[in-house]
Every structure is written in structure tokens, then in C-alpha cells.
Amino acid sequence: MDRNQIKKWLESPGKMGHKYSLWAVYFCTGCGIIEIPPVITSRWDAERFGVLPAPSPRQANLFLITGYVSVKTLKAIIKTYEQMPEPKYTVGFGSCPINGGMYWDSYNTIKHLDKYIPIDGWIAGCMPRPEAIFIAVTHLWTLIDKGMAKGYVKYRENYGRYRENQEKALGKLEWPRLFPIKDENE
């Protein structure tokens, strides 16, 4: 660790802590999850960078949305995302959450995940290789450093519209609103 690092640690321990201690929600949303076990196990060992699977969303700060999102999963994703404490970062995996991927004409998968929850970064690939996940982590570090990974803030500020989109896709949601909805006209 050089001087620069130490200076950064002293200046903003929060940012640095989040950078080097990314705990991912363990949620197999789609087929991209198949590359997560190799990443967190011996061949690639993401724990070198402090990336760990967290058993509960309450403890996590990283949400890897791994692959296609069916309507039923979307509900679980939103629930899980709202359970995560702030700050939290989301990464969309592979083609499917970006623009529908190969399920672009499926009646039961959603096509653009960022319509429903904010996404801080996307990884190309079907599915992304472990290497790409590592590079994505380094990119996420940069975004955290620069303060650009602000998806959770965006979610809080535009909660009304997100909630509206969620209800369009899922029907009435049975759980209460996470934030009070601000008047859009303000």
C-alpha cells in the first residue's frame, strides 16, 4: 500500500471500505450465475479483492443481476434490492438485462432492467467470463472513487417513477413504498 492509498483511506474511509469490501447478494437471477461460483472459488478467487457472497441482502452492498430477468424474478429482485442498505451498487450481467438478449421476444422476461431498478454498470457477454467480472470490479472501483456509482441515490430521488414502472410490469405490488413519493411536478 503506497502513500496515496493511505491518504485516500484517511480522507474517505467509507468509499475505500466499500471499494475493497464488496459483498455480493447471493441471488441466482439468471444463467450468468454459473460464472459466479468459479469467480468466488479457487480458480479465480475474487476474495483477493474482498468480493464475497453475502448470505443476506441486509449485509450486502453489491447486487449482481446475473442474466435474464423474468417477471417473477423481477419481483424478487426489487424486494431484495430494497432490502439492501445504502450505499449499494448494482451490476447487470450479459446481454439480457441490457436489451432483452436472446429473450427479446419472450412474454415473460423484462427487456431493460434499468427501467425498474437503477444499474451502475453493465458487463457485455453471454455470459460474461470470470475475467470480465474482475475487470468489472475494477471499473466499479473507479466509479465508486469518482462518485459515479450513484444508482441508489437515483432510485431514491426517482422512486415514484421506478415504482410506477414496476407496477406496470408486475401489477400492484403488495409491499409498502420504500420512500415517500415526491410530487413529480415540483
Place this chain on the structure above:
Amino acid sequence: MNKEFKQELESIFRDITVNITDDVTPVIAAAKPQILAILRFLKDKGYGHLAMISCVDWLKEAQFELVYLVSAYLKGDNEEPGQEKITILLKTRIDRDNAELPTAIPVFENAEPYEREIHELFGIHFTGHPRLLPLFLEREYKIPPFRKDFDSREYVKEVFDKIPFVEDKE
């Protein structure tokens, strides 16, 4: 699947056609009321493995075709060798409107999820089924999605593509 078996089947059940085009997948076409009896007969004959129940929507003919695929497990004493190679396709056609069929659970217990799935995706009602609850789907669909008149691409355009992106206000 040999000739004798075919004759035996045809003698017991009337109005069925047994079609042996290929050694391993003989096709039996029967009418709706006979299905359960034939299934039971096949099970007694050793075809005790219901591989699956499939459904084909023949839109032009306004019919659903239910296909029961039954094959045989290995037997300990191996009395009729070669039976386990055979998968029998038992087909029946039912009308598309008010599609209804008796459940096959009394004969094959594992028919339950297959019938549940067909009920959900094709809208066929199985009388006597203990739980015809939704299996896969979360949303409500006006037409069950696996019917041929349900256009998935159109549906995506109607529902998902119309949801707007959330942009920052600046």
C-alpha cells in the same frame, strides 16, 4: 412394439389407431374418453414410466392434441427384453373451446405438474386435478401464452416496450 401387441390393443379398445412407423415410437391415437383406460392398460403391460404429457395447439383444426409419452422401466427379471426401448405416444384430440380432460393422476402420479403446466400455458382444464394453481407465471395473460393465437412478439411490444426509461431530471 410388435404386431400382437397392436392387435391386442385394437381388440380391447375400439376406434383407436395404432401406427407403428418406427421401431421405438409407436403412436396410438384414441378418443378422449378412452385415454385413462388405455394408460392404465399400458401401465399394467409394463409401460410404467410417464415421460411427459405434451400438448400441441392445432389452431387451423381448432383442436388441442394431448400427447402422453409412456415408456417402460427396466424389470428385474427382464421378461420382455427390448420393451424399455419403446416410448409410446398416446395422442388424443380435443376441441379448443372449453377444453377439458380427466386428470391422469389416478394412473400416473407424476402427471400432476405436467397437467398443471398445460393448464397454465394452454388453458386446458383437467377435471379432478387437486391443485390447478399457477406454476410458472406471475402476470395474468388474457390468452394462455402457449396457444398459437398468443403472439409473444406483439405482447412484448404492447407491454414491455411501452414502459419508459427513468432518466435523471437534469
Place this chain on the structure above:
Amino acid sequence: MRELELYFGPQHMGMVGNFSITLKVEGDRILQAISNPGYLHRGFEKLMEYRTWIQNFPIVCRMNVVEPDSMEMIYAMGVEKLAGLEVPERAHYLRSVYLELARVGSHLFGLWAYSNMLGFDTVAQWAMYHRDLVLDLFEELTGGRVYHIYIWPGGVRRDFPKGFKDKIVSALHSIGGCVPDYNNTFFENRLFYDRAKGIGKISQKEAMELGAAGQVLRATGMKYDIRKIQPYAAYDKVDWEVPIREEGDAYSRILVIRDEMIESVHMIFKLLDVMPEGPVYHRIPNPFKWTIPRGDAYVRIESSRGELGLYLVSDGGDKPYRAHFRTPSYPHGLIILERLLKGASVADVGNIMISLYVVAPEIDR
């Protein structure tokens, strides 16, 4: 004690795949378990009706992420049967080798999931490491790590690259060299025996009644393996054994998986020895004009989890009229799991589920 409703999954560390089980528990006992699939439902078979015969080839493998290869194989077999396509001799051998590699990879994944679920991450990590070695082989052969898109109607997509045989052999040797480690640490671990013995016990009669196949059935003592019963690819060209066990519990299921893995490795060596030279691909008709005569076909193969079937219907057009997959996890996950969980301990949910090798995406499709 009061009755609780416990949601096992989908967001759960013990859950492999996006699947959920609703448990009604009293203390540590499960009163009722309800499988709750559908988190991965994409309407796959509906999507296939929109795509031409060749366009379906890259997407069918997506149905099951753990072992996509058997999906490719069954689709290719279905199309070949409907269209009457010929497959070159060498392609049969390549397919067998490829499928057996996939079986090894898949079983290693299963071993990872099982030992991880028992909280035994040491073995879990080893197994995952070894699976990665298999994936490296796949990458070398097909250009994809997970989705290989290799078997297509009419043969396989590319021949072995140079020196690939040696790479297979060396990779499998390095996995095989660790079998004693696995034995010592996992399979001969008394705690594994304690945890798995007698858990999720199913009798042969019940298994047959519920439509079981694969290692669930083989663990009850029936040598039911479609590779033997109805040989496809090159499985009838070499000698091999179907490993079985008698008890029908999680312990024997896991050991059947282990024995099968070893048998597969031996089979690959045998296949590599007798593999003929020659072409590997008979060109399929022009993909934009390819129509298949009206008809239907049912084909089945032995995937790493049991009987995988495909009922394929063509109405004479350029697209499948209907495709319906009989996936092995379907009866295992939706009926047998519910039956076995009833009365079990909460601690054994994952134990039973993973020993049945329930893979969620192929249930939901």
C-alpha cells in the same frame, strides 16, 4: 411450537439456481413443502416456435446452464430424426466425448453445490476448480466457456483443434489425480456419512411411480441409463458400466454421481482411443430455406441428471411447430422433492434438493 412459513429461496445461499420452496415448518420439522418454480420461465418452447430450425440451435442450450451440451444434443437428434439427416461416423465419437466431458463438468458442479450446501467449502472449492479445467477444454474446442453451441444438426461444428486429445488427457489426469483427496476429505468423511445417510430416502417402487430417472433411480438399484438402453452417439462402441447403489438416499445418490464421473472419465479415454478419422459435419440445407416435412418425433438421451427427452413437431414449415422438453429435473423438483421434504429437517432442504440434482432453469424453461 408455532407453525412458521419459511421461504427457501430464491435469494438464498443454499439454493442453487433461481428456485424457491415454501416450507411450512414447526421448529426444525417440515410439515409441508411446496415447490415454487417459474423464476426462470422464459417461454422457451414458445420462443422456439418463432425461430427457424437453425436459429434454434444456439438458443436451446440456454435452457439448462449447468449442462447445456445435452440440450444441444437432444435438439440435434430431434431435428436429425425429423429431417432424416445423416451424421458422419467421427462426429458420433466427438459428440460422445463432448457429452461425457459435459457430464464430468456437470457432476463436478453438483459436487460443488452439494458440499457447499453442507458447509464444506474446502471440497466445494476444489470441485469448482476442477470444473473450470473442464470448461477450459470446452473453450479450446468450441470457443465458449459455458454455452458451447457445438453439436448441431448434421454433426458437430468444428473438428478437434490440434493437440486437443492430449489436452483432454492431461486435464482429466489432473482431475483424476485428486480423487484420493476427494475420497479422504469428502466421501470417506464420517460427517458426510452422518449427514447424508438415510436422508431423502426413496424406494425403487416409489421412484418408479413418481417418474424418476437418472441417478435418483440408479441410487435405488435400477440400471436405468438411456446410454445403455437406447444407445445414441458412440455409446455402444465402447465398454462401460452403469454404476448403481441400492439405498436410495442422498448418500447413495452422491456416490452414484461420484462413480459416474469416474466411469465417464474412463469412457472418454476409451473413446479417444478408438475414434476414427474423417469428416465431422454433413452440411445442412440452406438455413433460410430449410423446411422439415410434417411429422413428430420423440428422442431421449441421458443427461447428467436423468432422462432428457424432446418431443418435436413440424408442420412442414421452416420453424418447429411445437417443441416440448422432458427435463429430468421436472419430476425430481416438482414431485419427488415435495414428497421427500415432508417430515425432513430444515437443515436438510438443500441436502435433499441438491442430491436430487434439481436444476431450476430446466424446470421453468
Place this chain on the structure above:
Amino acid sequence: MVTVMKILEIIVSPLVALIVGIFFLGLFRKMMARIQWRYGPPLIQPVIDLVRLFNQRGFSHGAVFDLGIILSLAGALVLVLFIPIGGMCPLANSGGLLVILYVMLFAPIGIALSGGEGANPNISIGISRKLILTLSYEVPFIFIILSLMSYYQTISIVEIVKAQAHYHWSLFSPLFLSGVAYFMILPAMLGIRPFDMASAPQEISSGIDVEYGGKYLAFSQIEHALSLFIVIALFVNLFLGGGNLPVFLLKMLAVFVCGVFIHASFPRFRIEQATKYLWFWPTIISFISLIVIQLIR
């Protein structure tokens, strides 16, 4: 001067416990990683995690939820004060083993209190498992403590350590069987495999920790680090003869490494299997030991 030293000790000894405990957490992950053929996180990873957790918003389920975690943390901190750390023991003369026996129940009770507010079925299962486990190892533990007390005729740990310094370690005395029994219940007290069912992530999503996030989880982690320290320190003090600080820490490290080995080599027990195990071998051995000691005396 003595008072100043005492106050200093009161400040320093929890610090030492904390540092050692967190170091052990890091070492634990590092060693596990090496056994699993990988490099593992840097040694200070637990510190980074703690920094992160303190900077993350936790979610509270009410006052009791907060109170419970503080109670268990306070219990652990208090407990540290009763344990001699290389000759440094702030509360050496007050209570000794009996207090420890008593205060050690604080942590599970605190967590049970807090978790009861969490309203998550996983927590209730986790708590019941934790309590059952505590009950299970408490039986042999009490036998062991009784053997110790009757052998050394004292309830003060400092006295026991001193006595060992004069003769030989308790482990190589007639207390040998008690030592073995203690070693056998050590994983259960540490909450490591095969006895980590109370927080089994794959079964009940980390059980008691499932609703903790942010600083709550950080407190929980610190509590975990402290209890790791306490249990091992107790073992070192009672059976391995304590010693001055470096020796003491080395002995702790040795015990800890044995614990990691056990953790790395076994899967998890079911809770009834754990109870069965704990009430069988360790209980019998510690009971025999107790009888042996009574006979000797």
C-alpha cells in the same frame, strides 16, 4: 499507581482482545483459502469489512433489536476483563470462573433478544439452534469447570494460571481428560464447523445475522472476534498454562490453528447430531475427569 495500572489494563485488555480477535478472523480466512488452493483476502480484510460496515446504513427493527446486540457486545467486552491476558487481568479478583460461566450466556441471550425483534423465521431457527447448542456444550463445560475448581481449589483463573506455572500445564496433569473434553467442545464454543449451524448460510441464511446490516453486523462481527478470543484465551489459561503476553499469544495461535484445521475438514452437523455428540463424548469424558479428580483429592 496501582489504580492507574488497573485503569490502563481495563482499556488495554479489550483492545488486545479486539486486535487479536480480528487478526484471528483475518488469519482464519487466509488459512481456509490456502487449504482451498487459493490466496485468499489480505490479512486486514476484516478491518476493511468493518470500516465498510460502519459506513453503511443499517436497518433497525426497534429498540430491543439495537439493545440486544449491544448487550451481547457488552457481555463479551466484560468477559474479556475477567480473563488474564499474559499476566494482565483487570478484574482478576472478582468472581473468576463462576462469573465467566454466567457472563458467557450474555451473548446468546442478547442475540436472542435482538433477533426476536427481527421477525424473520430464519432468525428464530437460528436462535433456537444457538440456544440448543449453548445448552449442549454448557453441560460438559460445567463439568470441566468443576473439575478445575476442585483440582486447584480455587475459582480464580489467575490462581489457576499461577498454579500451572509452578507445576505443569493442566493438560499434562490429572486434568488431562478435562482438557481433552474442552478441546472437543472448543469448535462448538467458537461456533465453527462442524458446529456452525446457528449461522449456517446455506441453510438459514446466516441465521441470527440475517437481519443485521451496517453497524449491527459490524457489532456482531466484533462480538464474534471477541468471543473467538475469549474461548481460546480461556483454554490457554486453564490448560496451557498462560504465560507472558508473547507466549500466551503464541499458545493461542496454536489452539486457533487447530480450530481452523477442524473447520476446514468437516461439513456441518445437524443440530440434533451436534447435541448428541456434545452430550456423549465430551460429557462422558469430562464427567469421568470430574470423578477422577474427586477420587484423587
Place this chain on the structure above:
Amino acid sequence: MKKGNIFSPFKAIRHLFRKPKTLKYPFEPKEPARRYRGFHLNDWDACTGCGNCADICPNGAIIMVEIPEIKPEPGKKNQRPKLDYGRCCFCGLCVDICPPGALSLTGDYFHIHFDTKTFSFIPGDEKSDPEHFVDPQNYSLLKASLSHRKKNFPGFSPDIEYALFEPERVPMPQVEPEERSLSFIEQVLGYSEKEARAEAARCLECKLCEEACPAHLKISDYIKAIYLGEPEESLRKIYEDNPIPAICGRICMKHCEAACSLSVRGEALSIRWLKRFVADTVRDYQKALQQKPAPSTGKKLAIIGAGPGGLSMAYFSALKGHHVTVFDSLPGGGGMLRVGPPLYRLPIEAIDKDVNYIKSLGVEFRFNATVGKNISFGDILKQYDAVYLGIGMTMSRSTKVRNSEKCILALNFLERNKIREKVNVGKKVVVIGGGNVAMDVARESIRLQHIQHPGEEVVTSAVSLEDWDIMPANKEEIEEAKEEGIRFNPAWGPKDVLLDDKGNIRGLLCMKVKRVFDDAGRFSPTFYEDQEMILEADTIIEAIGQASDFSFIPKEMFDQLKFTPRRKIQVDEYGMTSLPGVFAGGDIVNTNLDAVTAIADAKIATEGVDHYLSAIPIS
């Protein structure tokens, strides 16, 4: 397996002291496999813009976008595929279908971004997109993305062996050269139905051919109809744009096949033979086509020349309801095609089949009527509301070297052989010229020699100014001519026709050609005066080009007729010449000089005539 014990698991601990097996990624690099299916790479020079990749993509990930910088040319559209990595599944079907093999996948697969818009891009290669490809030493994993890619990083690349299309065409059954050079039987036998369907199945429907075809035939549609086993439907599709399929199916210059995307790495689809198959298979055009002309407009149109242009004009105008009269000096339809192409390529029956169908639509044909001789051009102008000139090039040019009047002109030679008595040729024939007409002449000549001098040694040699590489004749024609025994003398120019004492031809004196075209690309041959050669000959045929015969047009009108710098009649966008009501098309207007271009001209002129006629009152 044993029940196990609790001590054996501790053996795992020895791994504590071993070196971990983890790859220290990203500090230790790991290259993807050689066949890795990563991001796309498109060789823009090779890409034809055919769009097959977009058609085969199961996910709709590829769309074709127009690139304004690229000039479209025959066989190349100015479209390039645009990839959407929010859709792509990296299956590589696009690579396997790509006919030119331009598309491939690379080992690059990193693209991590917070903006989804960056996930779609137009793939290029190192040449067309240099700023996004960096050298391996400047390549950084941490910056790797779609705009930071490694140079020379091959992945899954196309392999013709495993391509999804069939690169080889179904061989056309032909009469063997030894046999065909002995008679005038038709050389090409035509596809059987099975062969035709197999060949039609190769078509990828990219429609590059349709753009290359001057008449823009709906090629992929009619080929699909053949594939589906519906030759009638196919014929209907052809007749939308081309009323002479039996002729075109034999002698078309097949611009389409040159443009065919399959031709880049394999053999082009034999579009011409498929058209011929349709024309030959359908026996009764009237029954198959069921065409009815529009109600009569009462307007009258005269067409001079019954060549392909005139026939097409007659067909299209007749369908519009005009009354059409066609004048031709020959005894039948077809114009130059009736006399030019030898019998072994275009039999008279095929021409008559097409002409008869057009006749059946109510078109009046006046054969053996030479305008200017039997009927004057002025009369035609008076009697008809509009006139279409489709006279083509009917006069052979001569080399004008000394004694060249002793030589036979190509068109005379061909015409006599085809519709009159055959020409007597000597045993040694020299053909001057390197174009297609020269090939026809030479090949006819060798047939005549075999017929007239059976069993004797005969020689036909061809002399052309152009060397092999620039010889204007089709490669196929040259090959076939070689097979039949023609001897070629490329890059020799005629200097003198040598006569013997009796005034008969003795031989041809030739000079070596230095170059044929000057720097500006104009035709101006220069010779090495010192290199000479004598080709012995008793017959010399000149086939160096043709010219039009405008002598039937009265002088004062001819003066009003405007010409382009290349001595072609100047027409407006409706095909009308500078004389009002006089339209023109075909070889006298365009420089392609082939039948299908004449059809294209006729299509344009039909619109023009229709427009023009609707403006004038009924006379």
C-alpha cells in the same frame, strides 16, 4: 465406499503448505482460446453488405445500417452490420453464414460500461477503424472495451468447410467438348427438376443480384419459387420484369452472378440456368401467366427492331393497352439474338417461344420489313403516335487493313450459319478479335471445319489485341473455346492480310502489341513494329466490333438527333431522344451492349411512352 472416519479428512490440511492454484487475474494474464467467440470483427473491404448475418441472427442483434461513405457497386451494398451487445448471444451463426467470410469473432470480450448505449456499435477491423484497435503492447486490460481492442486478436473465424451455405454449385450437365465441337447441338443440357431445386436451395436471398441486374429482376423471389417447386409462379415473377426468359436464360451476360455473394468464396448461384430451367419447364406460357393487357388506349406505337429491347418494349406497352407494331428486317423475332448467338447456345425455338407469347398479347409483328426500304421512317412517324428505336448494332466493323475486303465479317458469318446456308470455311481459319462475338465465331468455325472437313486436321486460331488478363470475352467462353481446340494468340494485332498468287487468302501478318489503351484509358493500340508473325489461313473472319446502321433515318432528321460523346443516342430520363415521340434504347443508347440492359432501357422507355401517349389526343 466405507462409512468413513473423522481422521482422514484432516489430510486436506496438507494443502495449506502448497502453492495455491489460483490464477492471479488480472495480474497474471489469461488469453482466451484460439476459437473464442468474443466481439465481432468485420472486414469492410470484403463485406458485401448482403445482410445474411442480420437474417440469421436469432436475436435480432444485427441490423444493417447504411454507411454514406461507401459507394455502392454491383455486388456490394453500402450497408454494414451493426451489432447490439444487448442482444447478441455470441453464437457465431453470423460468422458461419457470412458468404464472403468478412465477419469473424475475436478474442476480445471486455466491455463494461454504465451506459447501455455504448453496447451497440458497427464492427470494423484494424483498417476501417484504426483508432479503436491498439497494439498489444499498448493494450491494457483495465481500459479494454469496444473502443479499446487488441490488434490481431483472432477468435472464432469463418471456415468454408463448416459454412452454413453451400459454396459449390450443382454442376450443369453439358455436352462434352469433343462431342459438341462436331455439331451445332445445344451445348448446355439444362437442369433437371431435382438439380434445379438443389441449386435454387443455395440462394441466400440477400438480393445483391437484384441490385446488380440492370432490369432489377426479382431474382430471389423466382428462385425461391423454383425451390418450392412452383415453376409457374417463378415464371410469373420473371415476367414482371423480363419478357424473354428463354432467351435470357441462355445468353444473358449475368451481371447478377458476378454480384452473387456466394461467388466471393465459392461459386456463384447459377441464376441464368435457373431462369432457363423455368422457361424450359413451363410448356405453355399463356396458361401459366394468365396475363391480360389493359383496356385498349387506342394509341399506336411503332417499334423498329425486334431485338430484346424491342420485344420487351412491345410486351410492356401491350400490357399497358397500346397498340404495338414491331418492324424487323429479319424473318423472325429476336433481332441480333436471332442471328448472333450460335445455334449451340441459343436455338431458334427458344427465341420463337418468347416471341410467340408476346405475339399472343396482341402485338403485331411485321417481319421482313426493312425500314427505309419496305417502309419509310417518315411514314412510320406519320402513322404512329410514338416510335421506339431498338435497332441495335447490326453492322460489323472491319479492321481496314490491306486486303481486308477478302475477309468475312463476323455478323454475316454468324447470320448465314444460323438462319441461312452455312458458310464454307477452309482448314485454317483465323478469327480476329477477343470479344464474345469472336469466341462465337471461332467456335462456330471449328464446328464448320469439323463438319466440312471430317477427319482432316483443322485449325482455328484467334488473334486478339488484348492479352489474357484484359481479354473482353467471358472467362467461361474462353475456357470452353479452349476445350474445343481454339488456339489463342493474345496480344497480337493484324497488320496485313497476305494473299497468294490467285488472290486467295494465304495468311495474316501480325504484330506484337505493346499496349492497348493509352494512359487516359482510351483505345489506342501501339505495337512493337519489329516483332511480326504470320498465321497461315485460308479464311479470315473479322470480329472486332459492331456499329449501328442509321441509314434509314432521313438526313434532316438525323441531323436533329443528338449523340453523346461516346457516339450513343442521347435520351432523357424517359428514354426519349431529341426527336419528339421517338424513343430509343438498347445498344444504341447504353454501353453495356447486352440483352438485359436493353430490357432495362425498354422498361424505362415504356414509362416514357406511356406518359407521352397519355398526353396526346387519340388520333
